Amino acid sequence: MSDALYQQAIKNLARAAHGAGRLEIPDGSALRDNPLCGDRVRMEITRHDGMISTLGHDTRGCLLCRASASLIGRHAIGQDQAGIQAAQQALEQLLTQPDPPAALPWPELALFVPAHPFPSRHGCVLLPFQTLLAALKDSDDNA
Numbered sequence: 186m187s188d189a190l191y192q193q194a195i196k197n198l199a200r201a202a203h204g205a206g207r208l209e210i211p212d213g214s215a216l217r218d219n220p221l222c223g224d225r226v227r228m229e230i231t232r233h234d235g236m237i238s239t240l241g242h243d244t245r246g247c248l249l250c251r252a253s254a255s256l257i258g259r260h261a262i263g264q265d266q267a268g269i270q271a272a273q274q275a276l277e278q279l280l281t282q283p284d285p286p287a288a289l290p291w292p293e294l295a296l297f298v299p300a301h302p303f304p305s306r307h308g309c310v311l312l313p314f315q316t317l318l319a320a321l322k323d324s325d326d327n328a
Contacts, residue, residue: 189299190249190299190300190306192296192299194293194296195252195296195297196248196252198252198255198259198293198296199248199251199255201259202254202255203255203256203258203259204240204241204242204255204257204258204259204261205241205242205254205255206242207227207229207243208229208230208231208241211229211230211231211241211324212230212231212327212328213229213230213320213321213322213325213327214227214228214229214230214323215228215317215319215320215322215323217312217315217316217319219250219308219309221305221308222246222247222250223245223247224244224246224250224308224309224312225245225246226242226243226244226245226250226254226313226316227242227316228240228241228254228257228313228316228319228320229242230317230320230321230324232321232324235266236264236265237262237263237264237265237321238262240257240258240317242257242258242313242316246309246312247306247309249300249309249310250309250310250312250313252296252297253311253312254313256293256294256313257313257314257317259293260272260291260293266321268290269314269317269318270318272290272291272314273315273318275289275290275294276297276310276311277311279294279298279301280300280301280307280310281301281307285298297310
């Protein structure tokens with residue numbers, strides 16, 4: 186794999202583990218696994234007026250998965266479901282399309298551009314976003 190894939194900024198983001206930890210009483214939670222590489226992500230959230238007010242995650246996985254979860258921990262507070270979906274869609278476009286989106290809702294999404302030529306790693310990067318969207322759905326179901 187390319188050294189660019191595991192650039193220092195990705196390592197730093199994973200190490201920072203923004204939002205890591207569990208919430209005492211979440212409004213919504215979800216657990217998702219990536220059986221291909223063993224990544225496992227649990228996301229827990231609370232919401233106020235439709236916006237994520239607190240977030241915690243327990244992420245066990247590769248560097249890319251941990252960096253993606255940390256990026257969510259850095260940016261998800263204050264976001265609603267549409268904001269999270271926009272970030273996920275931009276990330277999917279970055280990973281799968283030849284041309285990156287013109288504007289990124291979260292600038293650090295660009296750190297994952299080096300994963301573009303490695304489709305087997307796309308699931309690692311996207312798993313935390315999929316898990317957060319499932320936690321938002323769980324929160325809606327519990328409301």
